[in-house]
Amino acid sequence: MSLIAAVSGVHDSGGYRRPPNLVAWLVLMPLLAWLFLFVIVPTVMLVVVSFAERDALGRIVYDFTLQNYIRAFDWLWLKVLLSSLWYALLTTLICMFVGYPVAYTIGRAPLHWRGLLLMLVMVPFWTSFLIRTYAWITILSKDGLLNSLLVSAGIFSHSAEILYTPFAIVLGLVYNFLPFMILPIYTSVEKLDNALIEAAYDLGAGPVRAFSQVIIPLTRPGIAAGAMLVFVPSIAMFAITTLMGGGTNPTIGEVIFKQFTSGRNQPFGAALGSILLLIFVLALWITRKYREED
Amino acid sequence: MTIDGVSHGASIYPRLGRRVTAARLQAGLFGFWTALVFAFLYIPIILLVVFSFNSSRLNIRWEGFSTRWYGELFGNKVLIDAFQNSLSVAIATTILATLLGTVGAWMLYRYKFPYQRALGLLIFIPMVMPEVLMGVSLLVLFVQFLHLPLGFLTLTIAHTTFCFPFVLVGVQARLQGLDPFLEEAAMDLGATPLQAFWKVIVPYLMPAIVSGALMSFTLSLDEYIVSVFTTGAHSQTLPLKVYGMAKVGLNPQLNALSSIFILVTFIFALGSYFFSRNKKP
Numbered sequence: 001m002s003l004i005a006a007v008s009g010v011h012d013s014g015g016y017r018r019p020p021n022l023v024a025w026l027v028l029m030p031l032l033a034w035l036f037l038f039v040i041v042p043t044v045m046l047v048v049v050s051f052a053e054r055d056a057l058g059r060i061v062y063d064f065t066l067q068n069y070i071r072a073f074d075w076l077w078l079k080v081l082l083s084s085l086w087y088a089l090l091t092t093l094i095c096m097f098v099g100y101p102v103a104y105t106i107g108r109a110p111l112h113w114r115g116l117l118l119m120l121v122m123v124p125f126w127t128s129f130l131i132r133t134y135a136w137i138t139i140l141s142k143d144g145l146l147n148s149l150l151v152s153a154g155i156f157s158h159s160a161e162i163l164y165t166p167f168a169i170v171l172g173l174v175y176n177f178l179p180f181m182i183l184p185i186y187t188s189v190e191k192l193d194n195a196l197i198e199a200a201y202d203l204g205a206g207p208v209r210a211f212s213q214v215i216i217p218l219t220r221p222g223i224a225a226g227a228m229l230v231f232v233p234s235i236a237m238f239a240i241t242t243l244m245g246g247g248t249n250p251t252i253g254e255v256i257f258k259q260f261t262s263g264r265n266q267p268f269g270a271a272l273g274s275i276l277l278l279i280f281v282l283a284l285w286i287t288r289k290y291r292e293e294d
Numbered sequence: 295m296t297i298d299g300v301s302h303g304a305s306i307y308p309r310l311g312r313r314v315t316a317a318r319l320q321a322g323l324f325g326f327w328t329a330l331v332f333a334f335l336y337i338p339i340i341l342l343v344v345f346s347f348n349s350s351r352l353n354i355r356w357e358g359f360s361t362r363w364y365g366e367l368f369g370n371k372v373l374i375d376a377f378q379n380s381l382s383v384a385i386a387t388t389i390l391a392t393l394l395g396t397v398g399a400w401m402l403y404r405y406k407f408p409y410q411r412a413l414g415l416l417i418f419i420p421m422v423m424p425e426v427l428m429g430v431s432l433l434v435l436f437v438q439f440l441h442l443p444l445g446f447l448t449l450t451i452a453h454t455t456f457c458f459p460f461v462l463v464g465v466q467a468r469l470q471g472l473d474p475f476l477e478e479a480a481m482d483l484g485a486t487p488l489q490a491f492w493k494v495i496v497p498y499l500m501p502a503i504v505s506g507a508l509m510s511f512t513l514s515l516d517e518y519i520v521s522v523f524t525t526g527a528h529s530q531t532l533p534l535k536v537y538g539m540a541k542v543g544l545n546p547q548l549n550a551l552s553s554i555f556i557l558v559t560f561i562f563a564l565g566s567y568f569f570s571r572n573k574k575p
Contacts, residue, residue, distance in 0.1 A: 017406035024405045031398040031458075035416050038455045041439075042431035049434055060438065098331060105321075105328040115567065123563045124335050128516045130533055131552040134540040135338035138345065141543060145341065148355065178335070207320040229422070236424035239518045243540055253426040253519070260430060260523065273430050280424055 043277065050270035058264035068271035077255070081275065084251040087166070087241065088234035091173040092181075095230050096223065098174070099181035103222070104215075106182070107189025118186065125179040133172050133243050140168055164246030172244035173234050180233075181226035188222025221291060228287040232280055252276060339556055346549035363550040370547060373535055380532040383446060384514040387453040391510040394454070395461025396503055400495065402462075403469045404477075420456045421463075428456060429523030436524065444526035452524040453514040460513070461506030468502035501569065508566055512559075 020028070050068055053061045071077065106117045124132060139145045140163040147159040162168060192215065200210040216223075238253030247254070252272060259269025349360035367373065398417075402410065420428065432452050436442045476498070480490035496503070518533040525531065539548045 018404070020401075020405040020407050024401060024407075027397060028401045028407065031394055031401075032413075034394060034455070034458070035413075038432065038435070038451060039416065039420055042435040043427075045434045045439060046427070046431040049438070101324040101327040102331045105324045108321075119563060119567045120332060121335070123560060124339065126512055126563055127339065127556055127559045128533065128536070128552075130516075130518060130536045130540060131342070131555055132338070134536070134548060134552060135342040137540060138342060138544055138549070139338055143544065145345075175334075175338070178331075201317070207316045211320075232422060233424055236426040237519075238426065239537060243537070253424070256426055256430055257522070260433060266434075269430065270434065273427055276424060277427055280427065284419075284422070 046270050046277070047274050049267055050274040052267045052270075054265055054267050058266070060266055065267075068268045069275075071268060072271050072275060077272070080250055080255050081252050081272075083249060084235050084241075084253070085279075087169055087173060087251065088231050090170050091177060091234045092227050092231045094170065094174050095178050095181040096227065099178055099226070100185055100223075103182045103185035104189050104219075107186045107192070114190075118183075121179050121182050129176050129240065130243075132176060133240050136168070136172055136175060137163060137243065140171075163244065164248055166245070166249060168244040169241050169249060172240045173237065176237070176240055177230040177234055180229040184225035184229065185219060185222040188219035192218055224287055224290050228283055232283050235279065236276060342549055343553040343556060346546065346553040348546070351546055363546040364554075367547045367550045367554075373532070373547075373551065376530050376532045376535040379446070379529050380515055383449045383453060383529075383531060384511050386446075386450045387457055387514040388507050388511045390450065390454040391457035391461050392503060392507045394458040395506055396465050396496075396499065398458070399462045399465035399469060400491065400499075403466065403472075417459045417462060421459045423456075425456075425517075425519035426523075428452070429520040432520070433523040444524060445529040448524045449521060449529065449531070452520050453510075453517060456517075456520065457510035457513050460509050461503070464502045464506040464509070465499055468499055472498060504569065505566055508562060512562070 048062075049060060051064050051066070053063050053065050053067070055061050072081075102121070106114055106121070109117060137144070141147070142159045142161065142163070144163070146162060147156070150156040151159060196214060196218065197210060200214040205213065236251070236253035236256075238251050238257060241249070241251040242254050245251075253276075256269045256272050256276070259265045259272065345356075346363060347359050347361065348356055349362060350357040401407075402413070407413065429452070432448070432455070433444075436444060436448045436451075442448055472495075476494055477487075477490045480494045481487065485493065516533060517531075518537055521531050522534060522537075525534070536548065536551070539545050
């Protein structure tokens with residue numbers, strides 16, 4: 001369950017700490033070098049390229065320009081960004097609504113049940129997301145199961161387009177990211193103090209009030225962590241949105257991908273990437289602030 | 295599990311007539327909802343497996359049991375090649391990520407490095423960074439600055455970058471339960487720091503290392519977005535081929551392939567569940 005650890009951000013493990021000697025630095029060096037070379041440098045490079053131009057052959061020319069960013073705020077591209085954010089927001093809200101009762105039930109289940117139930121939530125997540133998305137394609141496509149069922153039941157007169165709609169896009173995202181919401185909420189629910197809930201009931205709260213005024217506020221850190229873990233990757237998860245949306249509603253990730261492959265405008269793709277990077281950093285910053293306040 | 299949810303949900307509340315009924319109702323509704331969500335999670339996967347044995351090319355109705363698609367799948371050389379590529383990248387990634395993650399976690403536990411909090415944040419970033427960003431920025435690095443040919447090497451570097459933090463964080467979590475005197479005791483008995491690490495600490499960390507390695511292997515095998523940016527035409531991985539097939543529409547060979555993967559995942563998941571359950575400290 002490293003994901004839970006990842007969510008709660010265990011990075012300051014205690015232990016008996018001593019100042020590092022030369023050997024310690026040398027042993028840690030591969031890790032530091034890796035992070036520098038393959039995380040920091042590429043990110044800086046992406047931002048650098050976003051201010052560059054391209055020549056007629058699509059090669060990058062390092063002349064400073066803001067033109068890529070100006071173009072990114074063209075309605076044509078802004079619309080793509082906004083719809084990506086909208087799908088991600090909708091996915092996050094649905095995952096919250098669908099996942100909370102599940103996380104709560106598992107978190108309050110008898111101890112020997114919890115591990116198994118949690119594993120049942122995780123197994124689909126361990127299965128390839130492409131396979132999970134393909135499973136929905138076989139159900140939703142025009143010659144798929146759902147259409148044939150609806151037609152033979154007489155509800156539809158002929159096959160309708162269920163796949164390749166915004167509905168299918170959000171369904172695909174929810175199906176894939178739901179475990180990311182359930183897990184962190186579960187960790188919060190598990191830590192809930194029974195005495196507090198009992199006190200709420202003793203003081204005359206019904207289940208609804210106990211929930212809205214005690215349980216939900218106490219599990220807020222889990223909800224916040226889940227929201228970030230669903231929202232951020234949903235924005236740019238173009239493999240799912242393209243498969244489920246059929247390219248009719250392109251999302252920001254798909255556009256970036258196309259600029260680097262068939263579109264041949266890498267600086268513009270890099271500018272869109274940098275905007276996405278900014279959104280990512282903001283989301284990360286907000287969640288960390290939020291966690292510190294809690 | 296519905297029944298269990300109800301009985302337990304009620305037991306935590308004081309026995310106060312009406313309120314108990316309301317609480318029981320709430321737990322019952324939640325249990326019912328949970329069952330529905332589990333159905334939502336599993337029905338598509340189950341249907342996929344069932345229809346992989348359908349003799350009809352189309353997914354619409356059951357026309358009889360057949361293993362024809364499995365036979366065709368194993369004759370599909372393109373897919374077999376892609377699977378071999380995926381496997382070699384996943385193995386290389388697992389080895390690198392496990393080494394980097396385990397040694398990194400141990401060093402960060404044993405010593406207090408300057409700026410350790412910032413370093414912790416930096417390690418956290420590849421786990422949560424949108425894959426598009428990682429893919430695109432590594433592509434720029436590999437092609438524009440390092441002039442590396444895209445293929446096995448670039449894929450392995452990219453996969454290791456997002457896999458090793460998972461190993462590191464998992465090992466760190468286990469280190470929190472470590473008796474700080476264990477290493478000292480080993481050294482008092484004459485072990486060198488390296489021997490103490492190898493003979494005392496590593497065996498203690500083994501469950502976390504194994505689960506981190508398994509996670510790296512699965513994550514690498516499954517990665518599409520980072521791979522599509524960081525590989526060339528000659529080392530296409532399986533997810534890239536699967537994506538290409540799924541984009542076109544229904545394909546019974548893909549059902550068969552998916553079913554095999556689902557089966558393997560279930561075995562792995564169950565295995566690691568029982569492994570970690572029996573190895574609790």
